[in-house]
Amino acid sequence: MVTHDSEEDTQPIIREAMVYEILGAHPRIAEWLSRGRSDFVDIKYYPRGDLASYSQRNTITAELQSKWFQQILEAVVASHSHGVIHSDLALRQFFVDDALNVRLGDFNSSQCPGHPALGYEKASHCLPRDYDLPNTEASDVFALGSTLYELVAGHAPYSELAGPRSDDPDVIKAQIRRQHVVDREIESRYRNQVFPDVSGLFGGGIILGCWRGEFQNAKEALDRYVDGL
Template sequence: MPPASSVRARIEQIDRRNVISAGSTGLIEHLPCGNVRKCVYSDRDYEVCLRDLEREFRVYQKLPQHDRLLQLIRYSPEEGLVLQYMPRGNLRDHLPKAASAATAITLHERLQWACDAAESLHLLHSHGIIHSDLKPENFLLDSNSRLKIIDFSGSSFDGIVGSAIESTRFFLPRPLKEPPTVRTDLFALGSTISEIMTSRPPYDDLSDDEVEARYSQQIFPSVQELPCGQLIMDCWRCEVQTAEEAMKRLKAELESALAASDPASSCRSSPPTTRP
């Protein structure tokens, strides 16, 4: 690892006018070349942030190239993590804007996003990675309005428990010291799909304390009238065993919706998303 002083000096050269986002680990800078750079903060928890950034790089190394992932350009502790840029931003910001736009979000779009979210999670789990902070904010939209999952700096893998924890409405009730698991990711997937279908986080009208109390008593928002409502509830009740199961159920719903709107569409198949 290079000296901390050299990394800090490089970070301090960032043009703050190009910073487009910030998170727990560091800043996201839009580079002149068109990519983005994720680099650690120079003035707080430096060693911890650098460790988490290195962990995110290791996750990208473990995963194959895939349509549900950003392209990793390069990484070094001095420069940070350079990734493909998605100018349309994240799904959480997009949902309310699109819902209030002149052209409403279609059911097909919502189902496709739900499929993409489950497919992303299945990709991670099939390579032994627990995301640990699944939510619409951690999905970016590409130019074809498809999702790419991001932010692995706090993920768990290879027996290493990451630093991330789900936010309240995506958190499976458990002791805080209990590590994240496939089940906790699937619970968060249920809340993610709920937000995709409603354009609002679950229980967005309640305080965090009220949400925690209801979740602890297995009291969840009504989803009977929502597309994929049964799957959402099954995720919350820990009755979905794998992300692959969720993905298959969602794809079946998507195919049914396509067939209902265009019978010929059910004969068309999507191309594979994993590339060698």
């Protein structure tokens, strides 16, 4: 449970509660335990953690990867069917439940009918656009492509631009200082339709289709995936 005092701080909490109320109960959405309250959000605890961390700690079978690929698509389709644009899709936003199914959460930046988004994605997942305009299904679908890429590649798109992972505090500080340079480079590549190589990756055609805008919505991407099974 998270509580805040100032109006600025409570806005994301109120937004998240609003979105969970809109979405209702769904097997691909994190379970909201504080239904009926708008001043705080209490989500069911998922001891396996988020999908990004879980995938780093465990060996993922091809069967499980395929299931999660589809379930990530299903989660976004479910959100969009209610007019909810997540606005910060990434692998870390999906929880792994006890049955090893994934559930989408962290809607505190989301856009919903009548309420503009409170944020947008990190550069590796962000469709270059006019950020003063509302987020759209297209921006979510682009981020969906990057999320699926994370799942099958084991890292975020263009993560190599930040340099190798390190526990050295000085290296970490240097990487943080130059993150804005990395972000600009990623945005430039995306604007020029230059994407990470997906040849040989599971679901690569779906991922590239999300990045290239070949799908009008997430449902089209899900249908393409299911048809290919």
